[in-house]
Amino acid sequence: MKLRSDAQRNQERLVAAATEAFREQGLQVPLEEIAKRAGVSPGTLYNRFGGRDALIDAVMPALVESRVRDALTEASAIQDPWDAFARYVTLLCELQASDLALNDAVSRRFPDAAELTRICDAQMISSQELVDRAQRAGALRADFTAADLAYVFWSTSMILRATAGIAPEAWRRALGITLDGLRASAAHSLTVPPMTMDQVHTAMIGLGNRR
Known part of the structure; x- marks a missing residue:
C-alpha cells in the first residue's frame, strides 16, 4: 500500500x-x-x-549484509586455512569495532527483526567451511565449532564498550590472545561441550532483549 x-x-x-x-x-x-x-x-x-525490532529490521540489513558477505569472500580466498579462519574472525570483529550498531548486530539477536536475524544466523552457518578447512589442516583445535565463534563476538562486544575512548585498539590484543588459544598446538581437552546453534541463538536473543 x-x-x-x-x-x-x-x-x-x-x-x-x-x-x-x-x-x-x-x-x-x-x-x-x-x-x-x-x-x-x-x-x-x-x-x-x-516497535524496536521492526525499526531495526528497516535499518540494519542494508548496513550488515554486504559487509558480512564481503568478509566471508575475502577470507575464503586466502589459501592458508588458518590465515583464512583468523582473517574472517578479525574482519567480523573489525565490523563490530566500526560502530555500535554493527557491534550489536553481530553479537546479539532481536527476535522480531526477521531479516537481520536471517543474515546474522546465515553468517554463523557460512563460517563452518572456514572452521572445517582449518581443522582439516590441523591448524585449528579439533573441538572448536562454528557456534563457539559467539564467545569471540560476545567478548569483543564487551571489550569494545569498556575501552571505547580509552584504548580503542585493545580488542585487537584480546583477539590475538584468543586466536592463539584456538590453535591446535595450544589445545587442551575441554570439559564442557559446545553450545548448540539453538542455544547460541537463544542466548543472543536474551542479550538483545536487555533494554
Missing part, C-alpha cells in the same frame, strides 16, 4: 534518525530519542513500525 506523502516523509526521517542513533549508541538507544531526532512523536514511530 502506497503511503501518503507526509507518512512517507515521516518514515524516511525515522529511518535516517534511527540509522544515526543506532550507529552512535547501539541498537538499544531509546526510541523516544529516535523520534525526537526525526522530529516526530513517539506515537508516530510506533504507528509506523510497531
Whole structure:
C-alpha cells in the first residue's frame, strides 16, 4: 500500500534518525530519542513500525549484509586455512569495532527483526567451511565449532564498550590472545561441550532483549 506523502516523509526521517542513533549508541538507544531526532512523536514511530525490532529490521540489513558477505569472500580466498579462519574472525570483529550498531548486530539477536536475524544466523552457518578447512589442516583445535565463534563476538562486544575512548585498539590484543588459544598446538581437552546453534541463538536473543 502506497503511503501518503507526509507518512512517507515521516518514515524516511525515522529511518535516517534511527540509522544515526543506532550507529552512535547501539541498537538499544531509546526510541523516544529516535523520534525526537526525526522530529516526530513517539506515537508516530510506533504507528509506523510497531516497535524496536521492526525499526531495526528497516535499518540494519542494508548496513550488515554486504559487509558480512564481503568478509566471508575475502577470507575464503586466502589459501592458508588458518590465515583464512583468523582473517574472517578479525574482519567480523573489525565490523563490530566500526560502530555500535554493527557491534550489536553481530553479537546479539532481536527476535522480531526477521531479516537481520536471517543474515546474522546465515553468517554463523557460512563460517563452518572456514572452521572445517582449518581443522582439516590441523591448524585449528579439533573441538572448536562454528557456534563457539559467539564467545569471540560476545567478548569483543564487551571489550569494545569498556575501552571505547580509552584504548580503542585493545580488542585487537584480546583477539590475538584468543586466536592463539584456538590453535591446535595450544589445545587442551575441554570439559564442557559446545553450545548448540539453538542455544547460541537463544542466548543472543536474551542479550538483545536487555533494554
